[in-house]
Amino acid sequence: MSSVARITTITARSEKSFEDAVHVGINRANSTLRGVSGAWIKEQKIAIENGQVTAYQVTMEVTFVLDD
Template identity: 55%
Template sequence: MARSDLFAGSSVGVQSGRLATLAVQEALPMSIARVTEITASSTVSFDDAIAQGIARADKTLRHVEGAWIQEQKVVVREGKIAEYRVNMKVTFVLAD
């Protein structure tokens, strides 16, 4: 990515080949994120298990930014899929 693309639409400018340090600090505030691992299940599908897991995480955690689906598995009863389960890592940004 070109330097001009990185700062497109922001107030940061290039001055004599160097970025204005103060402007960079104002335009790009530092965020700290945390990752928590959760397991969710559904009797409908993997997609539903993911949606339920994200919805539940969003009730407890503020500023949920994304999730990585680490593992998918099914519970089998009497030869049929009874439950879809997902293990996911949910990323959220810590509040100031």
């Protein structure tokens, strides 16, 4: 059986943690894409205000298999 996959880049943000930002991004990808099969975290960033971390952001490449 052959398959073809596509990769799309998404960015997700959370006020809790990097892990939560990943979950937010994957949950969103699963709600809009069919056949999500994996993800690669390309980048992690934090937002800082007044010396305090206020948000965690991840940029990821999500792989999904295209329909036949």
